[in-house]
Amino acid sequence: MSVxxxxxxxxxxxxxxxxxxxxxxxxxxxxxxxxxxxxEVSLVFVDEDYIQRLNREYRGIDRPTDVLSFALEEGEPxxxxxxxxxxxxxxxxxxAAQRQSVxxxxxxxxxxxxxxxxxxxxxxxxxxxxxxxxxxxxAREEAVLAQAGLSRQGGENxxxxx
Numbered sequence: 384m385s386v387x388x389x390x391x392x393x394x395x396x397x398x399x400x401x402x403x404x405x406x407x408x409x410x411x412x413x414x415x416x417x418x419x420x421x422x423e424v425s426l427v428f429v430d431e432d433y434i435q436r437l438n439r440e441y442r443g444i445d446r447p448t449d450v451l452s453f454a455l456e457e458g459e460p461x462x463x464x465x466x467x468x469x470x471x472x473x474x475x476x477x478x479a480a481q482r483q484s485v486x487x488x489x490x491x492x493x494x495x496x497x498x499x500x501x502x503x504x505x506x507x508x509x510x511x512x513x514x515x516x517x518x519x520x521x522a523r524e525e526a527v528l529a530q531a532g533l534s535r536q537g538g539e540n541x542x543x544x545x
Contacts, residue, residue: 384410384413384414384424385421385422385423385424386406386410386425387408387424387426388405388427388428389425389428390427390428391428392396392428392429392433392478393430394456394477395428395478402491404496405496406500408496408500408527408528409449409499409503412504415524415526415527416507418507419468419513421468424470424473425469425471425472425475426473426475427473427474427475428527429474429477431447431479431535432447434447434458434474434476435447435448436541437451441453448476449473449483450472450474450476450498450502450503452471452503453471454471454472454506454508455469455470455471455472457507464537471506473499473503473506475498477495477503478487481500482496490533493528496533497524497533500524504524507521
């Protein structure tokens with residue numbers, strides 16, 4: 384599996400430990416969902432202006448959001464032919480993650496990990512348009528985060544980068 388991380392913003396500091404965390408939780412989602420090892424995901428950290436432009440352009444919603452997913456494959460997966468298969472891009476607003484971590488009472492790392500897992504699940508076809516879909520997606524999110532030591536309750540298990 385290949386996880387590419389890019390930081391296109393300067394408002395929130397990003398260190399190697401945060402990069403390692405998002406790579407680890409992305410790989411955990413892909414493994415848990417049985418995705419072929421040849422899969423590639425791109426994670427992009429941006430600011431609120433950048434994500435608002437994307438939200439306006441691609442969704443017609445002129446306001447910032449916390450995470451957007453851009454799947455490159457929809458429906459049945461294409462055969463990889465032995466090479467890597469790009470699943471898509473997950474774009475995360477780090478200022479939104481920072482604000483939401485305070486609002487929800489857990490670490491910044493846990494919030495970024497949550498947004499990463501949420502975005503990757505969208506790439507894999509999960510959605511939350513109905514109550515049933517939302518419950519299914521939330522259960523998968525929390526299972527991966529718990530496996531990564533980033534429980535919903537926080538506390539000692541909410542270690543930033545272990």
